Amino acid sequence: MQKQAIFQSKLLPYALVAPQLAIVLIFFYWPAVQAVIQSYLLQDAFGLSTSFVWFENYLELFKDPAYFTAIVRTFVFSFAIAISSLSFALLLAVMADKPLRGSTLYRTLLIWPYAVAPPVVGVLWVFMLHPSLGVLSRYLRALGVDWNPLLDGDQAALLIILAAAWKQISYNFLFFLAGLQSIPKSVIEAAAIDGARPMRRFWTVIFPLLSPTIFFLLVVNIVYAFFDTFGIIDTMTRGGPGKATETLVYKVYTDGLLGGNLGSSAAQSVILMVIVIMLTAIQFRFVERKVTY
Numbered sequence: 484m485q486k487q488a489i490f491q492s493k494l495l496p497y498a499l500v501a502p503q504l505a506i507v508l509i510f511f512y513w514p515a516v517q518a519v520i521q522s523y524l525l526q527d528a529f530g531l532s533t534s535f536v537w538f539e540n541y542l543e544l545f546k547d548p549a550y551f552t553a554i555v556r557t558f559v560f561s562f563a564i565a566i567s568s569l570s571f572a573l574l575l576a577v578m579a580d581k582p583l584r585g586s587t588l589y590r591t592l593l594i595w596p597y598a599v600a601p602p603v604v605g606v607l608w609v610f611m612l613h614p615s616l617g618v619l620s621r622y623l624r625a626l627g628v629d630w631n632p633l634l635d636g637d638q639a640a641l642l643i644i645l646a647a648a649w650k651q652i653s654y655n656f657l658f659f660l661a662g663l664q665s666i667p668k669s670v671i672e673a674a675a676i677d678g679a680r681p682m683r684r685f686w687t688v689i690f691p692l693l694s695p696t697i698f699f700l701l702v703v704n705i706v707y708a709f710f711d712t713f714g715i716i717d718t719m720t721r722g723g724p725g726k727a728t729e730t731l732v733y734k735v736y737t738d739g740l741l742g743g744n745l746g747s748s749a750a751q752s753v754i755l756m757v758i759v760i761m762l763t764a765i766q767f768r769f770v771e772r773k774v775t776y
């Protein structure tokens with residue numbers, strides 16, 4: 484018999500969900516509608532008058548080669564951050580799931596980085612890998628590595644990927660550890676009795692049972708890489724050098740707030756939202772087929 488909640492008043496269920504609905508409407512749907520409206524407008528240089536220009540802002544973006552470069556760069560960043568953070572988090576979760584002395588302390592320490600704000604993460608990694616002041620930069624120079632992310636675009640991109648992935652590892656670790664602990668030990672023991680070695684048990688038993696968790700985290704990490712890396716980029720490189728680390732979300736900021744082109748910035752935000760929705764839909768359409776529930 485299933486339990487069903489019974490409310491004395493018909494208005495009580497709506498009152499309970501009203502705060503959450505208000506937050507979603509005020510902080511998501513209303514700004515999204517405003518962005519769509521703004522993307523069809525063009526302001527003068529002083530912001531004193533606006534004119535309706537239909538799809539001119541979108542057409543100008545699609546004619547700009549730099550915008551397509553930013554799209555490609557964003558996809559590369561997103562998949563690199565998602566794959567690296569998921570891989571390291573899964574490795575740490577497998578190690579932390581073993582019966583070790585002090586495992587609770589290890590798990591707590593691994594969770595701590597998630598409480599650090601993205602701008603703070605950027606500052607920490609800048610202090611560690613600054614070409615002249617960084618602690619780790621000294622060891623790189625000792626190894627003969629010409630490390631200077633202030634001038635080298637590839638090194639700056641690598642630095643952004645490392646910092647963003649490190650920030651997300653703790654979040655992924657929580658879910659992977661919970662997924663590992665929910666797997667029945669009898670299934671793993673049965674595979675061991677059948678003669679399966681640890682690596683074979685992992686890939687044939689544990690990994691397929693973790694597929695729902697992996698699918699969920701893949702969606703979350705790609706969305707994180709598209710949006711929440713703004714603070715890291717702003718504090719570490721500000722899109723440089725030479726726009727080598729300027730992603731779509733940071734380009735929205737530079738063109739809109741710094742450049743004053745609000746119409747183009749709004750159009751970019753709409754396109755960015757559509758790209759993320761399409762990526763999520765594709766994952767649910769094709770990747771979810773390989774998930775074992």
